[in-house]
Every structure is written in C-alpha cells, then in structure tokens.
Amino acid sequence: xxxxxxxxxxxxxxxxxxxxxxxxxxxxxxxxxxxxxxxxxxxxxxxxxxxxxxxxxxxxxxxxxxxxxxxxxxxxxxxxxxxxxxxxxxxxxxxxxxxxxxxxxxxxxxxxxxxxxxxxxxxxxxxxxxxxxxxxxxxxxxxxxxxxxxxxxxxxx
Amino acid sequence: xxxxxxxxxxxxxxxxxxxxxxxxxxxxxxxxxxxxxxxxxxxxxxxxxxxxxxxxxxxxxxxxxxxxxxxxxxxxxxxxxxxxxxxxxxxxxxxxxxxxxxxxxxxxxxxxxxxxxxxxxxxxx
Numbered sequence: 001x002x003x004x005x006x007x008x009x010x011x012x013x014x015x016x017x018x019x020x021x022x023x024x025x026x027x028x029x030x031x032x033x034x035x036x037x038x039x040x041x042x043x044x045x046x047x048x049x050x051x052x053x054x055x056x057x058x059x060x061x062x063x064x065x066x067x068x069x070x071x072x073x074x075x076x077x078x079x080x081x082x083x084x085x086x087x088x089x090x091x092x093x094x095x096x097x098x099x100x101x102x103x104x105x106x107x108x109x110x111x112x113x114x115x116x117x118x119x120x121x122x123x124x125x126x127x128x129x130x131x132x133x134x135x136x137x138x139x140x141x142x143x144x145x146x147x148x149x150x151x152x153x154x155x156x157x
Numbered sequence: 158x159x160x161x162x163x164x165x166x167x168x169x170x171x172x173x174x175x176x177x178x179x180x181x182x183x184x185x186x187x188x189x190x191x192x193x194x195x196x197x198x199x200x201x202x203x204x205x206x207x208x209x210x211x212x213x214x215x216x217x218x219x220x221x222x223x224x225x226x227x228x229x230x231x232x233x234x235x236x237x238x239x240x241x242x243x244x245x246x247x248x249x250x251x252x253x254x255x256x257x258x259x260x261x262x263x264x265x266x267x268x269x270x271x272x273x274x275x276x277x278x279x280x281x282x
Contacts, residue, residue, distance in 0.1 A: 009205070017206060019237070021227035024206040086205040155183060155207070 038072030049137035
C-alpha cells in the first residue's frame with residue numbers, strides 16, 4: 001500500500017501538479033464543482049424521499065437526480081485521486097481523510113442498495129415513500145453532509 | 158439502521174471539538190505570536206500542494222516546517238533546486254502553541270547565506 005502511495009506521489013501527474021500551483025488550483029476547483037453536482041442532486045432527492053415537497057413528481061426527479069448524483073460522485077472521485085496523489089502518504093495518515101473515505105464508502109453502498117428498492121422502480125405507483133427507502137434517504141443525507149465536513153476538516157487536523 | 162446516522166453525527170461533532178487544538182496551515186492563531194528561530198539540517202523537502210514543507214532535524218529532534226501556499230512559496234524564490242537534503246537551514250517563524258508539537262510556520266528561511274521571505278509582510282528586521 002505504501003509503495004502504491006510512493007508511486008502515486010512520484011507519478012508524472014503529482015510532479016506536474018507540484019510544479020504548477022495553477023494546475024493544482026484547477027484540479028481543486030474541479031473537485032469542488034463535482035462535489036457541488038453530487039450534493040446539489042442528493043440533498044433535494046433525499047428531502048423529497050423524506051416527505052418534503054410532496055407536489056414534486058418523484059418519478060420524474062428520482063431517476064434524474066440519482067443519475068446526477070452518480071455522475072457527481074464519479075467526477076469527485078477522479079479529481080479526488082488527482083489531489084490525493086500529491087501527498088498520498090500524508091493523506092492516508094490523516095484521520096479526517098480516513099473518516100471521509102469511510103463515509104464515502106457508506107454513502108456509495110447505501111446509494112447502490114437503494115437502487116434495488118427505489119420507489120420509481122416499483123410497478124405500483126404509491127403516494128408515499130415506504131419506511132425503508134425513507135430511512136435510507138435519511139442516512140444518505142447525514143452521510144453525505146458529514147463527508148463534506150470531514151473533507152474540509154482534513155486541512156485542520 | 159435508524160441509530161446509525163445519529164452515531165456518525167455524534168462522532169463527528171465530538172471529533173470536531175477535539176480537533177480545534179491543532180489546526181495547522183490555516184491562519185496564525187494556532188501558533189505563538191512571538192517569532193522564534195530554528196537552526197538545523199534539512200531531512201526532507203516537499204513542494205507538493207497545498208503547502209510546501211520541510212522536515213528539519215534540530216538538536217536530534219525532528220521538526221515539521223510549513224511554508225506558505227505553493228504560489229507564495231514560489232514568489233519567495235524558494236523553488237526546487239534551491240535547497241538539498243543535508244543542507245543547513247535557519248528558519249524564523251512562529252511555532253505551535255502546543256509545546257509538545259515540533260511544528261513551525263516559516264516566515265523566513267535562510268540556506269547557505271540566501272534568504273527566502275515566505276511571508277514578506279511578517280518579516281521583522
């Protein structure tokens with residue numbers, strides 16, 4: 001694992017980002033933008049599943065927002081790896097970073113499991129969301145917000 | 158399942174409260190108001206963002222020396238090639254309020270007679 005971190009930090013990518021603060025800044029901005037897509041999609045979706053905005057059709061926004069969140073997550077991870085590469089060993093030893101990774105794993109696992117029971121995949125249309133998906137939406141809300149906080153905390157450990 | 162979010166939140170709040178003691182990099186409030194001086198040997202040099210840093214051995218103790226952000230550090234003239242591992246370095250800066258922590262935020266570093274003003278507006282002549 002440590003070899004992998006050393007390889008990452010020695011990679012051409014990490015070297016380029018180290019020489020060019022401007023490029024690093026853009027990678028940083030891309031990471032934040034991706035988080036914006038993820039959070040901007042998942043929070044309204046989770047709130048809708050929890051019962052807020054009942055007039056907004058779940059069958060319309062459900063699949064759309066969940067796909068946006070997936071794209072946001074994928075982009076966040078890609079740019080996250082780019083940022084991670086420059087100081088991989090240090091990040092790997094940072095408790096806030098590790099907390100964020102656990103939350104990220106939890107959030108993704110929760111979202112993938114949710115896909116199986118997503119209300120918009122049910123053949124029988126219902127007015128209200130069943131207790132289990134509702135519960136998972138609540139968990140999702142807490143996990144993703146916590147992940148953002150843990151992420152910001154990395155620089156303050 | 159319903160308890161899990163609460164547990165995570167409680168854990169996060171607890172750790173956030175504990176984390177206030179040592180928040181390096183950002184601002185100066187975590188460091189002493191007075192500047193102090195370190196003289197030692199460079200063990201490691203990193204120009205990697207978000208904060209280039211040095212690891213310096215001073216009287217058998219290992220110190221972490223944080224520089225400014227990459228752009229400010231470049232502007233000071235301290236760039237790859239400016240110093241090598243094994244060089245003697247003198248650092249003027251603000252050390253962590255936590256005396257158990259060998260951590261300093263550099264204001265000026267001097268290597269083989271050449272000074273690099275990391276935070277020029279904080280240099281006191």
